Amino acid sequence: MDTIQSWINVLFRPQLLIATSILALLGFCRYRKFCTQNKFMSAAILGFPLAFFAVSALEENFWIQFKRPDNVPISFMLWFVVFFIWLAMKKGVENDDRIAEGRPVYEAEPEEEEKVFVWPDLVYTELLCVLLISIMLVAWSILIPAPLEEPANPQLTPNPSKAPWYFLGLQEILVYFDPWLAGVLIPTFIVIGLMAIPYIDPNPKGNGYYTFAERRYEIFIFLFGFVILWVLLIFQGTFLRGPNWNFYGPYEYWDVHKVVPLTNVNLSEFIWARLLGVGMPSFWLVREIFGLLLLGLYFFALPVLFAKTLWKKFYLQMGLIPYVLGSDLMLWMLLVPIKMYLRWTLNLKYFVAIPEFFFNI
Amino acid sequence: MADNTSEATVDKTVAPENPERREFLKNLPVLGIAWGAFAASVGVVLAGSLRFLFPNVLYEPPQQFKIGFPDDFQVGTVSTEFKDKFGVWVVRNDQGFYVLISVCTHLGCTPNWLSSENKFKCPCHGSGFYMTGINFEGPAPRPLERAAISLAEDGQILVDKSQKFLYERGGWDDPTSFLFFA
Numbered sequence: 001m002d003t004i005q006s007w008i009n010v011l012f013r014p015q016l017l018i019a020t021s022i023l024a025l026l027g028f029c030r031y032r033k034f035c036t037q038n039k040f041m042s043a044a045i046l047g048f049p050l051a052f053f054a055v056s057a058l059e060e061n062f063w064i065q066f067k068r069p070d071n072v073p074i075s076f077m078l079w080f081v082v083f084f085i086w087l088a089m090k091k092g093v094e095n096d097d098r099i100a101e102g103r104p105v106y107e108a109e110p111e112e113e114e115k116v117f118v119w120p121d122l123v124y125t126e127l128l129c130v131l132l133i134s135i136m137l138v139a140w141s142i143l144i145p146a147p148l149e150e151p152a153n154p155q156l157t158p159n160p161s162k163a164p165w166y167f168l169g170l171q172e173i174l175v176y177f178d179p180w181l182a183g184v185l186i187p188t189f190i191v192i193g194l195m196a197i198p199y200i201d202p203n204p205k206g207n208g209y210y211t212f213a214e215r216r217y218e219i220f221i222f223l224f225g226f227v228i229l230w231v232l233l234i235f236q237g238t239f240l241r242g243p244n245w246n247f248y249g250p251y252e253y254w255d256v257h258k259v260v261p262l263t264n265v266n267l268s269e270f271i272w273a274r275l276l277g278v279g280m281p282s283f284w285l286v287r288e289i290f291g292l293l294l295l296g297l298y299f300f301a302l303p304v305l306f307a308k309t310l311w312k313k314f315y316l317q318m319g320l321i322p323y324v325l326g327s328d329l330m331l332w333m334l335l336v337p338i339k340m341y342l343r344w345t346l347n348l349k350y351f352v353a354i355p356e357f358f359f360n361i
Numbered sequence: 362m363a364d365n366t367s368e369a370t371v372d373k374t375v376a377p378e379n380p381e382r383r384e385f386l387k388n389l390p391v392l393g394i395a396w397g398a399f400a401a402s403v404g405v406v407l408a409g410s411l412r413f414l415f416p417n418v419l420y421e422p423p424q425q426f427k428i429g430f431p432d433d434f435q436v437g438t439v440s441t442e443f444k445d446k447f448g449v450w451v452v453r454n455d456q457g458f459y460v461l462i463s464v465c466t467h468l469g470c471t472p473n474w475l476s477s478e479n480k481f482k483c484p485c486h487g488s489g490f491y492m493t494g495i496n497f498e499g500p501a502p503r504p505l506e507r508a509a510i511s512l513a514e515d516g517q518i519l520v521d522k523s524q525k526f527l528y529e530r531g532g533w534d535d536p537t538s539f540l541f542f543a
Contacts, residue, residue, distance in 0.1 A: 156445075156471075157470050157472075157473075157483075157485070158484065159484035160484050160485075161470060161484045161485045171485070171486065174467075174468065174485075174486050174500065175486045175487060175500055176500060177500065178467075178500065178502055179468050183468070243484070244473075244482045244483075244484060244487060245483070245484060245485065245486055245487030245499070246487065257475070257477055257478070262487070262489065262498035262499065263497050263498055264497065264498050264499065349500075350502065353502060355502050355503040355529040356529055356530070358502070360502045
């Protein structure tokens with residue numbers, strides 16, 4: 001039992017967790033028909049998270065984190081994310097089959113096109129929902145009281161200090177980036193990027209009906225951003241981040257004195273001190289020239305290179321300005337996991353570190 | 362052609378001034394009073410809001426304070442007893458004293474001194490600092506800031522938090538950032 005637990009702890013290390021989650025997401029999209037139409041596979045996908053939480057709750061350390069009033073809704077949310085992605089994919093796969101057979105999509109069937117009245121049909125449903133949700137919330141608040149604490153004290157920072165659950169993804173990104181990037185620029189890009197989707201991608205396919213085959217890249221990119229870079233990071237921040245903001249396995253005791261060697265090194269130090277064996281230049285532009293060049297290549301040369309090779313199809317389809325916007329947003333999104341993995345493998349701190357100007361990437 | 366030009370000159374002589382413009386000029390005092398009143402009221406509201414930035418009483422810990430005699434501190438230790446009251450750590454090494462301000466340089470949380478690991482560790486994003494204040498792990502981009510330190514006339518150590526010394530700006534070379542005491 002102990003060995004199984006320690007193996008699961010290893011599997012939940014962020015490097016492995018994110019990699020396996022990306023593979024799982026890819027596999028789910030690739031074998032979508034099997035995952036959504038096969039009864040046993042569907043039951044496995046929807047039942048596994050429940051079974052995992054149910055069995056894990058028997059373990060002492062997992063139970064301590066699971067039963068926290070803050071964490072209860074997050075566990076629910078994780079299952080609902082799985083359920084709704086599965087449901088949307090199931091409907092999409094069914095519609096893709098209809099399209100392949102030349103039949104109209106499910107949403108365009110005559111009986112589906114029929115409209116219902118606001119009163120009584122919609123209002124009645126809404127009333128029932130209001131009643132049920134109210135009952136549920138009242139019961140919940142009685143069974144699991146809200147975790148109220150004493151008045152805040154600026155000198156007393158709880159260890160670990162966690163943001164509200166919906167910001168835990170951003171807090172996780174803050175570990176790898178400077179505050180002005182992870183706290184200002186990247187959230188702005190997320191909001192602006194989501195708003196810009198209809199302009200970058202005016203393809204009308206998939207409007208008003210579920211489909212996957214017609215929008216496979218778009219849906220996968222969105223799922224990557226949402227499931228991996230948002231929901232999974234919330235899960236990490238909730239269940240895997242412990243005292244001193246160290247990573248802990250799901251069955252690991254939150255030991256305040258856990259020692260994790262994390263000595264981080266800037267790219268400039270890697271190159272000047274370790275690779276070239278000379279001292280760090282004192283002038284910041286010379287010192288950070290490699291990082292600046294690398295990021296310059298990443299943000300300016302890669303879109304051009306991809307426009308001619310890998311993403312040629314998208315470039316021709318989208319046109320210049322939507323392509324530039326889309327590829328830039330995409331590169332910003334990919335910078336997050338790239339930076340995370342570089343931190344986890346090479347202990348890379350910043351590509352460009354100019355503390356003189358509070359400019360660090 | 363000729364008719365048109367003559368008509369245009371006639372029009373100019375008959376109506377030398379634009380009637381709308383005259384109306385506007387007539388209303389100018391009224392408009393001036395209206396906009397003036399508007400600007401004045403907005404200005405008063407703004408000034409009132411700005412006044413909130415300068416409260417009559419400010420409950421802030423003092424920026425200059427005495428922390429006791431040099432002999433009260435053990436060599437090689439970090440004193441955390443002033444963290445709650447003044448927001449500083451006092452470090453005594455074999456050469457003397459320096460004062461680190463207990464604000465993480467990443468996002469401003471209050472780190473903890475872990476004596477067994479010999480480091481400051483921030484509970485928010487995991488930044489770590491050596492006893493000197495130098496950042497070595499986590500996202501903190503620069504070392505902890507030091508405060509001015511000196512000996513008062515009565516022999517106690519005097520700390521001035523209003524004077525901050527930043528390592529990356531060369532501030533730690535400043536003589537007031539370190540108190541030599543054998």
